[in-house]
Amino acid sequence: MLLPFEKLPIEFQNDSVKKYYDILDKKRKSIFVKRAVDLVLSIIMLILLLIPMLVIAVCVKASSKGPVFYRQERVTTYNKKFMILKFRSMRVDSDKGSLITTENDDRVTSVGHFIRKYRLDELPQVFHVISGKMSFVGTRPEVAKYVAKYSDEMMATLLLPAGVTSLASIMFKDEEKIVGEITNINDVDRVYVEEILPKKMEYNLEYLSEFGLRKDAGLMFKTVKDVLF
Secondary structure (H helix, E strand, C coil), rough: CCCCCCHHHHCCCCCCHHHHHHHHHCHHHHHHHHHHHHHHHHHHHHHHHHHHHHHHHHHHHHEEECCEEEEEEEHHHHHEEEEECCCCCCCHHHHHHCCCCCCCCCCECCCHHHHCCCCCHHHHHHHHHHCCCEEECCCCCCHHHCCCCCCCCHHHHHHCCCECHHHHHHHHCCCHHHHHHHCCCHHHHHHHHHHHHHHHHHEEEHHHHHHCCHHHHHHHHHHHHHHHH
């Protein structure tokens, strides 16, 4: 739930964040309902997807050496860190290189290409939604390395839980292709921080400005549509 502004971490105590906080403060009931919907829907999804998730787990394990799940530290509400859970789609120790995945990245496994295409690698995040670390809709959780680059205004995106999907992730569904066009691998992180991240944050801040349950439902529907078609 939304904390009183004066009790937010010090990095949130600025006028840029306050603008978005005031918008959300007027929608506390919607935030409460959003959490209730997340909890009910995530439990239903877990029941329905349990067998498919087991099948994916077997395929991941059989296709390459390494664990079934991939864990990485990410940032969610109020700049809190947590270990995000995904089905492993890349070779073990792939994150020792760039944290950004490009199109036709040779670190991605054969099964990984398929589950990433249909976002099936994200299914284990239903457990994060149940726990409250994430929501179905919200700013996609970044690694601390990139959060450290946030402007004061960007910090407002951490007023709510990180999301499984977001307006930004829909608009940047071809991000891997865009990044893949960068010929110098050393430029990948720079281009992400200087060009891609600011544009994604514009969409994330737009979401906060227009926050509402109808908006969430629309983004969830569009995500499913984009993944399937």
